[in-house]
Structure formats: C-alpha cells, structure tokens
Amino acid sequence: MGCAASSSSSLHRRRRKRPPVSEVAVFVPSLRVPLPVDLARHLRGLVSRHALDTVSAARARVVSSASENVSSNVLELRRSLEEYLPLLLGFTKKEFRLEFLVEFKWRDVVVQKKETCIASAWYELLSVVHMMAMMALLEANLVIVHSDSVVVCESEVSEDCKKTAIDLLLMASGYLEFCVRHILVHMPLGVKKNLPGELQEGVLEAIATQALGQGTEMQLGLAVESQKATLSVKRRLACEQVSYFAQAHYCLSGCDINEHEKKILLFIKWKYLEAKAAAYYFHGQMLDKGSAPSDHISAAYCILAAEELLIDSKRACLCFCLAAPVTRVPPAWGAMKHLHQKIPELASKKCQTYGYLFEEDKVPQPLPDLPEFQLSLRPDDYELPDIDAMWDAETCQPQVQTLKAHLEDEVYENEMP
Numbered sequence: 001m002g003c004a005a006s007s008s009s010s011l012h013r014r015r016r017k018r019p020p021v022s023e024v025a026v027f028v029p030s031l032r033v034p035l036p037v038d039l040a041r042h043l044r045g046l047v048s049r050h051a052l053d054t055v056s057a058a059r060a061r062v063v064s065s066a067s068e069n070v071s072s073n074v075l076e077l078r079r080s081l082e083e084y085l086p087l088l089l090g091f092t093k094k095e096f097r098l099e100f101l102v103e104f105k106w107r108d109v110v111v112q113k114k115e116t117c118i119a120s121a122w123y124e125l126l127s128v129v130h131m132m133a134m135m136a137l138l139e140a141n142l143v144i145v146h147s148d149s150v151v152v153c154e155s156e157v158s159e160d161c162k163k164t165a166i167d168l169l170l171m172a173s174g175y176l177e178f179c180v181r182h183i184l185v186h187m188p189l190g191v192k193k194n195l196p197g198e199l200q201e202g203v204l205e206a207i208a209t210q211a212l213g214q215g216t217e218m219q220l221g222l223a224v225e226s227q228k229a230t231l232s233v234k235r236r237l238a239c240e241q242v243s244y245f246a247q248a249h250y251c252l253s254g255c256d257i258n259e260h261e262k263k264i265l266l267f268i269k270w271k272y273l274e275a276k277a278a279a280y281y282f283h284g285q286m287l288d289k290g291s292a293p294s295d296h297i298s299a300a301y302c303i304l305a306a307e308e309l310l311i312d313s314k315r316a317c318l319c320f321c322l323a324a325p326v327t328r329v330p331p332a333w334g335a336m337k338h339l340h341q342k343i344p345e346l347a348s349k350k351c352q353t354y355g356y357l358f359e360e361d362k363v364p365q366p367l368p369d370l371p372e373f374q375l376s377l378r379p380d381d382y383e384l385p386d387i388d389a390m391w392d393a394e395t396c397q398p399q400v401q402t403l404k405a406h407l408e409d410e411v412y413e414n415e416m417p
Contacts, residue, residue, distance in 0.1 A: 003364060019304045024321075025144035026165065026214055027267045029198055029207055030398045032127060033066035034059065035105040042102045051090075051390055058084040066131075070109070074139050081132055082385075088128060089384065090391035091121030092186070108196070109331035110325055111275040123191060126183045126199060129382075133175035137211065140168035144333070157333050159225070160260035162218045169215040176208035182384075196259050199275065206251035210268060212377045214246030216270070217379075220278065221334030231289075235282035236373050238335075266320040273313035274336055279370050280306040281343050287368065298368050301349040305367050308346035310339070 017184055029068035039056045047055075062084050065077040091098045104124040108114035143165045180201055184192065199204060220237040248268050257265065284302030287295050319329045332340045 020298070020383045021328050022327055024141065024267070025135055025330055025333070026141035026169065027210065027264065028134055028141055029203075029264055030111070030261070031070060031109040031134050032106045032116075032131065032196070032198065033070075033109055034063050036060070036063055037102065037105055037106055039102060043098070046098065046101070046168035047096075054390060055087045055090075058087050060210075062128075070135075070378055071138065071142065074135055074142070078132065078135050080298050081135075083130055085125075085128060086385045086388040087390065088121070088125060089387040092125060093387070093391070095392070106196075108198075114196070116194070118191060118194055120187065120191045122183060122187045123195070126179055126195075128189075129175050129179050129183065130199060130204070133172040133179075134205070134414060136168045136172035136175065137207075140165040140172070140214075143168070145330070157221070158293050159222060162222055162334070163338070166215045169211040169218075170377065170380045171216075173208040173211040174382040176204045176211070177379045178189055178382045178384075180204050180208070196329070197256060197258060200255050202251045202253075202255040203257075203261075203264075206248045206255075206268070209244055209248040209251060210264075210271075210377060211245075212375070212379065213241055213248060213271060213275070215377050216241045216244055217275070218334060224335045224338050231282060231285055235279065235371070238275060238279035238282050239370050239373055240375050240377075242272065242279050242370065243271035243372070244377075245275055263320065263323045266316065266323050270313060270316035270320045272315050273309050276370075277306045277313055277340055277343065278335055280367075281339060281346070282310065283368065283370055284346075300354045303343070303347050303350045306339075306343050310343050 037059065039059070040052055058080075062077070062080045065073055065080045070077060090096060091102070099121045100119050102121065102124075103117050103119040104121075104127070105115060105117045106127050109118075131162035145160050180198075184201055185203075187195075216237055220234060220241060223234050223237055245268050249265070249272065252265060252268070255289055280302045284306065286299075286300040287302060290296070290299075317329060321329050331337075
C-alpha cells in the first residue's frame with residue numbers, strides 16, 4: 001500500500017507540473033526574449049566605460065524582466081524596453097561604426113532551442129520594437145480574458161475593457177508597421193535572410209493587419225450591444241473585419257511558415273469565418289428590408305450561409321486550439337456571443353418560410369456578394385524616441401588609457417557577471 005500511495009503521490013506531482021492551458025481572445029504570436037550578451041568583449045576601446053556600463057545595465061534589466069513570467073510582468077518589461085531603446089539607437093548611427101560589431105541573441109519562449117544570433121544593431125532594434133508590439137497584444141488579451149473563472153463562464157467583457165483592448169491593438173499594429181517601413185529597410189540583404197520566421201516582412205504585416213481586424217471585431221461587439229448603432233453600421237464593421245482577415249491571410253501566403261508558426265494561419269482562418277458569418281447575417285437583414293420578393297429570397301440565402309459559416313468557424317476554432325501550443329476553447333464573447341444565438345434562430349425561421357423552394361431548387365441563384373467598404377481603422381503612428389544624450393557627450397568617447405587603467409579594466413571585466 002505504501003508503494004501504491006507513493007506512486008499515486010508521484011503521479012499527482014507530475015501532473016501538477018504541467019503548464020496551464022491558456023485562453024486566447026487576442027492572438028499573441030510566439031514571444032521572443034533577449035539572452036545575455038557580453039558587450040564589453042565587443043566594444044572595449046570603442047566606447048567609454050561609462051557608456052558601456054550604461055548600455056549593459058539597461059539591456060541586463062530587459063533580460064532580467066523577460067526571464068520572469070511575462071504575463072505578470074508586462075508593465076515592468078515595457079518600462080525596461082523603453083529605457084533601453086534610446087541607448088540602443090546609438091548603435092545604429094553610422095558615425096559610431098557599431099552597427100555590426102555586437103552579436104545579439106534572442107530566443108523563442110515556446111521553442112526554447114530556437115535561438116537567433118545576428119551581428120546587427122538593426123536586428124536588435126527590430127527585436128525590441130517587435131517585443132513592444134507583442135507586449136501590447138499580450139496586454140490586450142489579458143484585458144479580455146479575465147482571471148475570474150465565473151466571469152469567463154459568463155463571457156462578459158465590459159465596454160471599457162473592449163475600448164482599452166482596441167487602443168492596445170492599434171498600438172501593436174503601429175509598432176509592427178514601423179518595423180516594416182522604418183527598420184527592415186535599413187537591413188542588408190544578408191541580415192534579412194537570417195531573420196527568424198516571425199520577423200519576416202509578410203508575417204509582421206499579417207500580425208499588424210490581424211490586430212486591426214480584432215480591433216474591428218471589438219468595435220462590432222460594442223455596436224451590437226448599443227441601441228444607437230444601426231444595422232448598416234453593424235454590417236459595415238463585419239464586412240471590414242472580413243477584409244482585414246483576408247488581407248492578413250494574403251500577407252502570410254508568401255511566407256515560409258514552419259509547423260509551429262501555422263497556428264497563426266489557423267487563428268486567422270477561424271476569425272475570417274466568424275467575420276464572414278457576421279457579415280452575411282447583417283447583410284441578409286439589410287436585404288430583408290427590401291420590397292421585392294427576390295430581396296427576401298436573397299436574404300434567406302445570406303442567413304443560411306451565415307449559419308454554415310458559423311458551424312465552419314466552430315470547427316476552425318477547435319483546430320486552432322488543438323494546434324501546438326494547445327489553448328483552451330474560449331467562450332463566445334462580444335458580437336459572437338449574440339450571433340451564436342441569433343443566427344441559428346433566424347436560419348430556422350427562413351427554412352420554415354422558404355424551405356420548400358430550396359428543396360425543390362425552384363430559385364437557383366448564387367449567394368449575394370458582400371459589399372466592400374473603405375477600411376476605417378489605422379495603426380497608431382509610432383516614432384522612435386530621441387537618441388540618448390550620452391552618445392553626444394565626450395564621456396561616451398574612448399579615452400587614451402595608461403597601462404595601470406588598462407589593467408584595471410581587465411580586472412573589472414573579469415569580475416562582471
């Protein structure tokens with residue numbers, strides 16, 4: 001019995017060590033974190049000890065913050081990144097000739113063995129701004145996915161939470177757009193070829209567009225809950241959402257996506273089907289307001305198409321959740337919480353009214369096209385901070401050293417962690 005109890009206890013402990021299965025409302029691609037780098041070995045004699053100490057300490061704070069539980073450390077990590085960024089910009093100035101001297105190392109949080117080391121300050125800058133974007137997406141997800149299990153079961157997300165999440169999504173999209181337009185353009189082709197998959201131009205554009213699509217999804221949720229929002233407004237938002245996710249999928253079409261990164265494709269497919277179901281539902285209701293008999297039949301086609309798309313979206317959601325890393329099936333929230341009930345109800349009524357026509361195929365006609373609208377959401381404008389004043393000071397420049405000072409530097413470097 002003792003052995004059995006011991007085995008049972010051991011099994012229980014092993015089970016408890018399994019990481020919790022997370023829930024996704026806002027998709028956060030695989031997070032990358034910086035690894036320690038010996039800046040002194042690369043920069044000794046090129047910058048002063050003061051500059052070396054300052055930059056090393058700032059980067060070490062980022063590494064330390066990122067080594068903890070990122071989800072519970074978002075604000076501190078963001079602050080560390082913002083403090084490091086003005087100092088890092090000095091490496092990108094050609095007059096200092098530091099661009100390609102330091103080999104910066106970053107690692108994928110999920111795929112621990114996936115490390116990328118590139119001797120390029122632009123790679124480090126890209127990685128930092130990319131991480132700021134991921135922090136914004138992560139924070140948006142945390143705002144929507146509540147820790148209170150009771151609230152999660154009820155799938156209630158307050159209006160303020162949605163508005164906060166929209167702001168964070170626009171911020172993330174702005175960071176990623178900046179990466180594409182203002183950082184990648186400075187990289188030599190050889191550096192670009194060595195970038196990890198998540199930093200490819202198409203992937204960055206896809207995530208930026210996906211963020212806008214999810215922002216529109218939350219706007220639609222606010223419109224559905226508002227008594228003032230008209231049916232045409234709801235249809236427009238749903239159609240815009242379809243366009244955003246279609247664009248995101250197109251951006252990924254030319255990218256080299258590995259098995260792990262395919263989860264983003266599954267997420268976009270899921271959200272695209274949800275958006276299309278919503279768009280056909282609201283478009284059908286708009287057509288139903290027409291006076292011609294053909295309008296009502298077209299409306300019925302739209303509602304039935306919405307029901308089929310809704311079923312497909314549930315399957316796509318399950319495929320996304322089962323793909324590695326496994327995530328929990330989220331409860332319906334926002335507009336979809338409303339539509340999961342309304343679409344089947346209205347589809348059932350349309351079948352009762354026009355079912356005999358569909359069964360006898362008396363009105364064969366193609367599914368009406370969805371209207372196209374100019375997309376309204378735009379990424380936030382982002383600009384890099386000013387370069388730290390340290391780089392313009394005389395204390396940044398290396399000084400001629402005596403032999404004694406040189407030996408003291410040797411001892412200092414050996415004592416550095």
